[in-house]
Structure formats: C-alpha cells, structure tokens
Amino acid sequence: MKKKLPDAAKPLLTPLICFVIMVPATIIVIGPASAITANAIANGYNALVAFAPALAGAIIGGLWQIVVIFGVHWGITPVVLANFDMNGCDTFQAFQTIAVVAQVAAAFGVFIKSRNKEFKGVALSAGVTGIFGITEPTIYGVTLRLKKPFICGCAGGAIGAVVLSFFHSAYYAYAGLPGLLTIVNAISKDAPMSFIGEALACVIASVITIVAIQIVGFDDPVDKAEEKEEKEIESPLAGTVIPLSEVHDEVFASEMMGKGCAVIPEEGKVYAPFDGKVVGLLDSHHAVGMESTDGVEVLIHVGMDTVKLNGRCFTIHVEEGEQVKKGQLLLEFDIPGIKEAGYEVTTPIIITNSDEFNDVETKAEGKVTVGTKLLELS
Incomplete structure (x- = not known):
C-alpha cells in the first residue's frame, strides 16, 4: 500500500486497507489454519509427554533457550493456548520455566565467577531481568557470549526438567513470560505435588548450573581501557x-x-x-x-x-x-x-x-x- 498510495493518503488509507483485508482473512483463513496446526502440534507434544515425560522435559528444558536464540520462541504460544483450551492445563510452560530459570542462574553464576567488575555488573543486571522471564539480555549479553555458561544453563535446565517430570507438574494458568515469578501458576488443589515439583526443579536447575559454571569456568573478559580511534x-x-x-x-x-x-x-x-x-x-x-x-x-x-x-x-x-x-x-x-x-x-x-x-x-x-x-x- 505504501508503494501504491500517494504520500498524502498513506497515513489514513494504508492501515485502513490493511485492516479491511487482513481482519476477514484472519477470521476466515489464517485463524482456523493456525488453530488446526496448533492443536495438531499440541496433541503430538502431549503424546510425547504421556509416553516419555522425562524425555519431553529433557528436550524442552535443555533446548528451549536455543529456540529463543533464533527468535522463533513465540511460535509455541498457539500450542500452549491449545493445551489450556483442550486440557485446562499445560506442561510445556512448566518445562519452559525450568529452562528460563537455568539461564538466569547461569548469569548469576557468571556474576559469582567473573573478576571483571564491569562485566559482573552486566551479568547481575541481566540476571535480575531474567527473573521476570526476559532472558534475551541474559543470553546475548552474558551466557551465549561466553559459550560455556550457556551450555551449563542448558544442561541444568535439562536435568531440572527431568526431575520436574517425575512430579507430573503443569501450569494451570497461562504465563505470558514463564520464569521464576510464574511458578505459582503450577498451584492446583487437584494436583498438590505440582507446585512442589516446579519449585524443587527450579532449585535443582539453578544449583547445578551455578556449580557447573564455577567448575567449568569461562574466558573472563579482560578489562581494557577504551581508546577512541577516529x-x-x-x-x-x-x-x-x-x-x-x-x-x-x-x-x-x-x-x-x-x-x-x-x-x-x-x-x-x-x-x-x-x-x-x-x-x-x-x-x-x-x-x-x-x-x-x-x-x-x-x-x-x-x-x-x-x-x-x-x-x-x-x-x-x-x-x-x-x-x-x-x-x-x-x-x-x-x-x-x-x-x-x-x-x-x-x-x-x-x-x-x-x-x-x-x-x-x-x-x-x-x-x-x-x-x-x-x-x-x-
């Protein structure tokens, strides 16, 4: 529309025409197709959880942050919503939370291990941000940058999620940004062990990740005086x-x-x-x-x-x-x-x-x- 319309008409007509085209298309075609696809994926995922919950946990807990790296993590949202719609609960976000918590723990592990004062500040702030479920600063600013801490976080997430699978924990309320603050979503009077498993898995994933980083270490950034070169x-x-x-x-x-x-x-x-x-x-x-x-x-x-x-x-x-x-x-x-x-x-x-x-x-x-x-x- 921007290429076709005159400049004077663009601000008004571009959004209007897009609205007229896309809303019916979404209702008639895109929405139903997305729902069918999401339900199919959700059913496949649930079958895996029913058949081998520990394997499902290891995959999501260990590999979820790799998905985040490529920016396609929001694509799972329809699947999660389909689970809530069909079953009233969802195990994916329960496993996903462990992966997030493990990367946050990796940032704090770097904070403890690093001797670079400036980088310690970066790691600490990224870890605090991660508590709220936002792991991009943690990944790109700290763990993936140093490589080994990221791997330790993935390993800790996998182990923690496997432990979680033994408790059959699930989320009973949708979490926009799964993380440490959303583990209360695992509370259910019909599944009293769900929250206990979620909390314990978070602790295990965090401890394993932090300890692994202290043992494995990483190439600590060296303080260098920045020189302006023109x-x-x-x-x-x-x-x-x-x-x-x-x-x-x-x-x-x-x-x-x-x-x-x-x-x-x-x-x-x-x-x-x-x-x-x-x-x-x-x-x-x-x-x-x-x-x-x-x-x-x-x-x-x-x-x-x-x-x-x-x-x-x-x-x-x-x-x-x-x-x-x-x-x-x-x-x-x-x-x-x-x-x-x-x-x-x-x-x-x-x-x-x-x-x-x-x-x-x-x-x-x-x-x-x-x-x-x-x-x-x-």
Missing part, C-alpha cells in the same frame, strides 16, 4: 552533501545498508577515498565497493535505480580485487545521460561495516570537492 573518509566526488534521510530510496534512507551520507554530484567522476582494494564491482558499473587498508568498507552507489541502465552511461577504470591509491579514478558517469534516462544521480557513500564503529558522523556540509573530509568514524 578514521576519516574523504569525499570521492565533487558536489553537494545531503543526509541519507533525504535520499529517495528507502534502503539507503533507512540506513539498512549502513551509515553515511550522499552527494549530489557536479562532475561525473568517482575517485578512491583512501588506499585500499576494490572488493565489489557490479556488471552494471554503477557502484563500486572498497575496503581500506585499515578495515573500513565503503560502497559508492551512483544514482538511484541506475542498475537498470545495464552499464550505459558508466565507464569503469578499475577491476575487482585491484589495489588502488587514494585519489585514483575509479569510474566515470554521464550525468546528463543518466538524467535523460529518467534517473537521479544522487550518490550515497555508505560505510557498509558501520556496526564495527561506535559512530559514523558526516563532517561536511554544502559543497564539497574531491578530497574534502566527508565522514568521521569513531
């Missing part, structure tokens, strides 16, 4: 500098490709902004990628949608893999010819490995010439 990128062409947000291409404007700026060129020549190597050269010759000798990766993309010219209006002067010197001519382009063909000549200069730098700042404004300081990387 790199400068000179303008590869002459023209007028504009921010990426003003480029008429969402991929560049949203910084999806990386941070940088754009130049509206006055001369159809692109020069090497630094000493380095040509690492990307398309057959259409409208863009060139370079890597500097100190690891900065730059994409110089001449024009918008100029790939459709199939090389017309462009003359390349280098080859892929060629070592070039700063100021060496990389390519030439015919500004009038590109405009006559109906394309813009606005040229984004993108730092494609922007995530390796704390900041990429545009240092030039207005008119620039070849060699003008354009970007500063910290």
Whole structure:
C-alpha cells in the first residue's frame, strides 16, 4: 500500500486497507489454519509427554533457550493456548520455566565467577531481568557470549526438567513470560505435588548450573581501557552533501545498508577515498565497493535505480580485487545521460561495516570537492 498510495493518503488509507483485508482473512483463513496446526502440534507434544515425560522435559528444558536464540520462541504460544483450551492445563510452560530459570542462574553464576567488575555488573543486571522471564539480555549479553555458561544453563535446565517430570507438574494458568515469578501458576488443589515439583526443579536447575559454571569456568573478559580511534573518509566526488534521510530510496534512507551520507554530484567522476582494494564491482558499473587498508568498507552507489541502465552511461577504470591509491579514478558517469534516462544521480557513500564503529558522523556540509573530509568514524 505504501508503494501504491500517494504520500498524502498513506497515513489514513494504508492501515485502513490493511485492516479491511487482513481482519476477514484472519477470521476466515489464517485463524482456523493456525488453530488446526496448533492443536495438531499440541496433541503430538502431549503424546510425547504421556509416553516419555522425562524425555519431553529433557528436550524442552535443555533446548528451549536455543529456540529463543533464533527468535522463533513465540511460535509455541498457539500450542500452549491449545493445551489450556483442550486440557485446562499445560506442561510445556512448566518445562519452559525450568529452562528460563537455568539461564538466569547461569548469569548469576557468571556474576559469582567473573573478576571483571564491569562485566559482573552486566551479568547481575541481566540476571535480575531474567527473573521476570526476559532472558534475551541474559543470553546475548552474558551466557551465549561466553559459550560455556550457556551450555551449563542448558544442561541444568535439562536435568531440572527431568526431575520436574517425575512430579507430573503443569501450569494451570497461562504465563505470558514463564520464569521464576510464574511458578505459582503450577498451584492446583487437584494436583498438590505440582507446585512442589516446579519449585524443587527450579532449585535443582539453578544449583547445578551455578556449580557447573564455577567448575567449568569461562574466558573472563579482560578489562581494557577504551581508546577512541577516529578514521576519516574523504569525499570521492565533487558536489553537494545531503543526509541519507533525504535520499529517495528507502534502503539507503533507512540506513539498512549502513551509515553515511550522499552527494549530489557536479562532475561525473568517482575517485578512491583512501588506499585500499576494490572488493565489489557490479556488471552494471554503477557502484563500486572498497575496503581500506585499515578495515573500513565503503560502497559508492551512483544514482538511484541506475542498475537498470545495464552499464550505459558508466565507464569503469578499475577491476575487482585491484589495489588502488587514494585519489585514483575509479569510474566515470554521464550525468546528463543518466538524467535523460529518467534517473537521479544522487550518490550515497555508505560505510557498509558501520556496526564495527561506535559512530559514523558526516563532517561536511554544502559543497564539497574531491578530497574534502566527508565522514568521521569513531
């Protein structure tokens, strides 16, 4: 809808049209299909629990946080809801809680073991967040980063979940974020051992994980004084500098490709902004990628949608893999010819490995010439 509608109509009509299309589609097709699929998976899972509860516990307790890594963990929600709908309770979240608690314990185990004051603070804060069922900071900030603690957490979760299976524990109320605070959901007057099993399994998973980390250890991050290093990128062409947000291409404007700026060129020549190597050269010759000798990766993309010219209006002067010197001519382009063909000549200069730098700042404004300081990387 955003591509088809005029700008003035987008804010109102885009959500309205999507609403009109998607609500009936959800009710008629997507919802029933999801329900059927969820019920089928739930029945398969319940069959496994009935046949081998310890195996089901070991799988979920040990592997659940691996599922979280890939960001697909919310996909189990329809299955859990189907269990509550069909049976009035759910064992999946009971096992899932043990996996969460084990990773939280791993963060606290790192806090105890680490000698790095800054990292101890990270581990502690991540562990506290994990108490509320949010384990992403724990995983990405602490346990998976150090690898061994993550494995210890998975092992502790598996063992704790196996113990839980002996008590036939289940959740009798849905938990949005299963974790230590939701173990009360295992309370049921019809199953008095359910909560006891849940609490005991949490304790066992936590103790095993923490003790394992103290024994196995990990590569403790070393305190290093951060030194600010700045790199400068000179303008590869002459023209007028504009921010990426003003480029008429969402991929560049949203910084999806990386941070940088754009130049509206006055001369159809692109020069090497630094000493380095040509690492990307398309057959259409409208863009060139370079890597500097100190690891900065730059994409110089001449024009918008100029790939459709199939090389017309462009003359390349280098080859892929060629070592070039700063100021060496990389390519030439015919500004009038590109405009006559109906394309813009606005040229984004993108730092494609922007995530390796704390900041990429545009240092030039207005008119620039070849060699003008354009970007500063910290």
